Amino acid sequence: MSRVPQGPSRRLLLAGALAAVSAAATGCSADSQASASGGSKQLRIGYFAFPSGDLIVKNRKLLEKALPDHRISWIKFDSGASVNQAFIGKSLDIAALGSSPFARGVSGGSPIPYKVAWILDVAGENEALIARKATGVSDVAGLKGRKVATPFASTSHYSLLAALETAGLKPSDVELIDLQPQPILAAWQRGDIDAAYVWLPTLDELRTTGTQLTSSKEIGAAGKPTLDLAVVSDDLIARDPQAIVAWRKAEAEALRLIRSDPDGTVKAVSAELGISAADAEAQLAQGVFLTPEQVLSPDWLGTDGTPGKLLTYVTDTGRFLADQKQIDAAPSEADVRKAFYLKGLSDVLK
Numbered sequence: 001m002s003r004v005p006q007g008p009s010r011r012l013l014l015a016g017a018l019a020a021v022s023a024a025a026t027g028c029s030a031d032s033q034a035s036a037s038g039g040s041k042q043l044r045i046g047y048f049a050f051p052s053g054d055l056i057v058k059n060r061k062l063l064e065k066a067l068p069d070h071r072i073s074w075i076k077f078d079s080g081a082s083v084n085q086a087f088i089g090k091s092l093d094i095a096a097l098g099s100s101p102f103a104r105g106v107s108g109g110s111p112i113p114y115k116v117a118w119i120l121d122v123a124g125e126n127e128a129l130i131a132r133k134a135t136g137v138s139d140v141a142g143l144k145g146r147k148v149a150t151p152f153a154s155t156s157h158y159s160l161l162a163a164l165e166t167a168g169l170k171p172s173d174v175e176l177i178d179l180q181p182q183p184i185l186a187a188w189q190r191g192d193i194d195a196a197y198v199w200l201p202t203l204d205e206l207r208t209t210g211t212q213l214t215s216s217k218e219i220g221a222a223g224k225p226t227l228d229l230a231v232v233s234d235d236l237i238a239r240d241p242q243a244i245v246a247w248r249k250a251e252a253e254a255l256r257l258i259r260s261d262p263d264g265t266v267k268a269v270s271a272e273l274g275i276s277a278a279d280a281e282a283q284l285a286q287g288v289f290l291t292p293e294q295v296l297s298p299d300w301l302g303t304d305g306t307p308g309k310l311l312t313y314v315t316d317t318g319r320f321l322a323d324q325k326q327i328d329a330a331p332s333e334a335d336v337r338k339a340f341y342l343k344g345l346s347d348v349l350k
């Protein structure tokens with residue numbers, strides 16, 4: 001049983017960035033190259049095929065309407081690790097990013113040049129740990145000696161480590177395997193793994209032949225919440241802060257639409273993910289979506305000059321990852337605070 005290796009060094013990430021981003025940005029290369037060469041009217045936005053306000057903003061073209069003089073490129077990613085690589089390679093302006101890979105990104109002597117500027121959602125039942133029914137495993141402790149897959153450096157990875165710790169297991173007590181969501185499903189179907197911690201929509205497919213052992217909702221309630229954040233590059237902050245204002249307002253509108261127009265929200269998510277309306281509705285019900293007012297409250301992101309509890313959550317996440325030998329050293333609270341972009345945040349509510 002092998003202990004999870006520490007994440008690759010920033011140097012190795014940088015070396016792999018161009019290949020990773022090239023694959024992710026197929027069909028958007030012209031816009032990406034223009035932006036990388038200094039075009040101030042480009043926005044390259046990384047998103048996940050996962051129910052969130054991002055999908056509503058994309059589907060309804062809210063950002064294109066707000067910024068008609070900008071060319072918007074939406075680039076799909078599979079994990080926070082690949083998003084981090086893209087920011088290192090200066091190939092993104094804005095992106096969705098889990099709180100765990102964000103904590104990794106701001107650790108070390110050369111933090112990734114980005115800042116958190118919004119909260120997309122709080123992980124709930126949409127990320128969970130599932131064991132194959134054929135294994136007979138019914139609780140987390142029963143995973144000892146088993147093969148467990150998760151995308152390394154993701155919020156699911158962080159939550160899995162937290163679940164193991166709570167159950168009295170060390171990472172070395174199981175065989176942890178680094179797989180992205182689709183390869184997890186394939187390995188599950190072949191019987192190559194015994195359990196997996198992953199997110200929707202792969203999660204729902206595993207549930208059909210698996211037993212849920214815990215979820216990010218439970219782990220969060222026990223003191224280790226994970227979130228889907230949205231980060232902006234330092235370069236975008238310097239060259240086009242008004243684009244960030246427009247983007248935040250579009251994301252705030254999307255959060256309001258989730259509540260005020262549930263049917264339209266389901267339709268947008270269904271169209272973006274290529275799933276039925278019933279499946280889209282079920283997936284949306286598993287997430288925890290804040291109101292714009294909650295995002296700006298002291299309980300979460302905070303507002304201009306005054307970070308909320310997210311600062312503590314990210315700092316605690318970094319400390320936990322360091323304790324688990326996932327990163328070399330935990331970022332200090334001061335280091336995490338430097339990676340918060342709160343300027344103009346209160347304008348969202350005007």
